[in-house]
Amino acid sequence: MLAPPDDLEKLFLEAAQSWDLERIYTDIERVNGKPLKPTERACLRGLLCRYRPGQIAFKLTWTSGSLRVELNKGLYRYLEALAEKPLNTLRWECIGDWLEEKGYKLSGTSLNRIDRSTLTSQQGLTDWGDAPEAPVFFGRKEELAQLEQWIVVDRCHLVAIWGMGGIGKTALSVKLVEQIQGKFDYFIWRSLRHVQPIQQILADLLKSLAPQLSTSQFEVSDLIEVLKQHRCLIVLDDFETILRDGELVGLYRPGCEGYAELLERVGGERHQSCLVPISREQPKEIAVLQGADLPVRSFKLSGMQRQEARQLLVARGFTGSENGMEQLVQQYRGNPAALRIVGTTIHELFNGNISEFLKQTALALGDVLRSLLYQQFERLSDLEKDILYWLSIRRRPASLVMLRDDTKSIASGSELLDALESLRWRSLIEKSTEGNEVVFMLEPVVMKYVSKKFIDEVCKEVDAIAQTQSLVKIRLLRSHALVEDLAPDNTRAAQIRLILKPVKDRLGIALAQAGMTEEAFNEVLTTLQTRFSQDSMYLEANLALLGLLL
Ligand SMILES: Nc1ncnc2c1ncn2[C@@H]1O[C@H](COP(=O)(O)OP(=O)(O)OP(=O)(O)O)[C@@H](O)[C@H]1O
Numbered sequence: 001m002l003a004p005p006d007d008l009e010k011l012f013l014e015a016a017q018s019w020d021l022e023r024i025y026t027d028i029e030r031v032n033g034k035p036l037k038p039t040e041r042a043c044l045r046g047l048l049c050r051y052r053p054g055q056i057a058f059k060l061t062w063t064s065g066s067l068r069v070e071l072n073k074g075l076y077r078y079l080e081a082l083a084e085k086p087l088n089t090l091r092w093e094c095i096g097d098w099l100e101e102k103g104y105k106l107s108g109t110s111l112n113r114i115d116r117s118t119l120t121s122q123q124g125l126t127d128w129g130d131a132p133e134a135p136v137f138f139g140r141k142e143e144l145a146q147l148e149q150w151i152v153v154d155r156c157h158l159v160a161i162w163g164m165g166g167i168g169k170t171a172l173s174v175k176l177v178e179q180i181q182g183k184f185d186y187f188i189w190r191s192l193r194h195v196q197p198i199q200q201i202l203a204d205l206l207k208s209l210a211p212q213l214s215t216s217q218f219e220v221s222d223l224i225e226v227l228k229q230h231r232c233l234i235v236l237d238d239f240e241t242i243l244r245d246g247e248l249v250g251l252y253r254p255g256c257e258g259y260a261e262l263l264e265r266v267g268g269e270r271h272q273s274c275l276v277p278i279s280r281e282q283p284k285e286i287a288v289l290q291g292a293d294l295p296v297r298s299f300k301l302s303g304m305q306r307q308e309a310r311q312l313l314v315a316r317g318f319t320g321s322e323n324g325m326e327q328l329v330q331q332y333r334g335n336p337a338a339l340r341i342v343g344t345t346i347h348e349l350f351n352g353n354i355s356e357f358l359k360q361t362a363l364a365l366g367d368v369l370r371s372l373l374y375q376q377f378e379r380l381s382d383l384e385k386d387i388l389y390w391l392s393i394r395r396r397p398a399s400l401v402m403l404r405d406d407t408k409s410i411a412s413g414s415e416l417l418d419a420l421e422s423l424r425w426r427s428l429i430e431k432s433t434e435g436n437e438v439v440f441m442l443e444p445v446v447m448k449y450v451s452k453k454f455i456d457e458v459c460k461e462v463d464a465i466a467q468t469q470s471l472v473k474i475r476l477l478r479s480h481a482l483v484e485d486l487a488p489d490n491t492r493a494a495q496i497r498l499i500l501k502p503v504k505d506r507l508g509i510a511l512a513q514a515g516m517t518e519e520a521f522n523e524v525l526t527t528l529q530t531r532f533s534q535d536s537m538y539l540e541a542n543l544a545l546l547g548l549l550l
Pocket residue numbers: 134136137138139140163164165166167168169170171172279280304312336337340372
């Protein structure tokens with residue numbers, strides 16, 4: 001149903017703040033020979049405020065399909081004519097740029113001269129950017145309540161939401177914003193997925209928040225000024241993309257160092273707004289600034305609760321009474337991305353039989369989750385990777401003393417502590433206490449991925465040994481044990497079955513491909529033996545386990 005014209009005229013009036021609307025209306029009438037209808041005027045204002053067509057349709061109580069037809073028939077074509085662009089080339093995102101080129105944007109004033117009274121009395125700006133929709137969403141009531149409390153009631157300035165890939169950060173934040181955006185004058189969502197230098201994001205945000213500001217060099221101070229004047233909610237998703245790969249957590253990519261200043265100042269200075277970075281890793285500044293009595297908070301998102309995760313599986317075609325559902329949820333720690341992917345696999349390959357699937361854990365990781373974890377893993381420093389490999393070999397919680405022993409040839413004690421902290425911030429490992437001892441372990445989904453990665457990498461080394469008959473390029477076989485000497489029996493049995501066996505199989509294939517018998521190969525290795533005995537902790541033992549050097 002169409003909203004009555006009276007209401008239509010009141011919609012998106014804030015566009016008048018930045019645009020000479022009357023002149024646009026008159027010129028469109030002149031170029032096209034007829035005036036815009038009230039609906040078209042409302043749509044034009046909405047588009048100039050950067051609402052998406054679907055959101056405008058919602059406000060007009062139209063279906064988005066019928067609104068799109070209407071826009072394609074009329075407004076879009078008129079705007080092409082007005083902007084003197086070829087027919088059928090308009091994308092709604094460009095409308096602002098086109099009309100700005102044509103001089104319809106009101107001329108800028110400096111930020112300090114923004115007329116506060118008009119701005120604050122205007123209807124607020126809502127700009128979802130490229131935020132996804134979350135049409136199917138279960139549970140998370142406590143998480144939403146906690147975040148709402150921090151942002152709306154406690155009026156925090158900086159609230160980071162972080163957690164491992166696929167755990168549901170973006171979906172939760174979309175729900176959160178839907179719930180609380182009415183409490184803010186302005187709301188903007190941006191993803192940093194395509195690595196944006198700070199200048200670019202500041203320009204983008206300020207273009208919307210303070211269109212009157214006329215400068216080409218935006219500074220964090222300009223944004224802070226707006227955050228003081230208006231109650232703004234700004235969400236920056238995929239924050240980890242501006243952090244550097246291959247380093248300990250928290251360092252920024254070149255050109256993105258300014259984000260540290262952004263977080264520090266938004267967290268530390270007086271204003272009335274809230275910035276919400278969403279990240280797979282906890283930004284370092286937040287870890288430093290956060291506190292229960294401070295306006296900076298950090299929310300680590302964990303998996304979904306059992307009941308809610310079950311609902312998610314039911315929505316993916318399970319009845320909820322299947323055997324093994326509890327175990328499945330447990331195994332994937334309520335990670336919604338993992339459960340969705342695994343749900344599909346179980347339907348496609350196991351005819352929906354969860355217990356059957358659970359017996360064959362090798363198939364447990366679907367492509368999507370693997371690629372999520374791949375991205376996360378590739379970002380790590382060598383030491384972080386080495387620690388994860390050790391934890392995957394151990395298959396049980398490891399104390400600091402054990403890890404120190406494992407990594408003593410590659411890292412000092414303090415380097416190890418830094419790397420462990422970094423891995424925790426990246427939500428790849430969990431810390432808990434056993435007796436009086438602090439222990440570290442892998443998240444189960446991560447465990448699967450890292451175990452496979454370790455075997456793949458060791459197999460590559462085995463290939464290289466067979467092809468080059470040298471040990472020059474060997475690293476993991478030197479630094480990690482395939483099977484631990486002192487592990488409990490059941491762990492050793494698992495290590496033999498899950499690590500040693502596949503590597504050994506691979507060695508057989510590699511030798512066959514290289515046209516060598518094991519005996520001939522052993523002779524080559526024996527001549528090398530004197531050279532590798534000093535520099536490697538585990539190489540000799542590993543080669544012996546593989547049936548070599550006997
Ligand atoms: N509470 C929920 N109910 C139903 N589905 C959910 C829920 N939370 C997340 N999902 C779904 O799980 C998938 C992963 O969620 P999301 O993209 O929010 O994860 P993320 O933590 O942002 O991941 P990334 O680190 O890759 O950005 C999505 O398909 C999302 O729709």
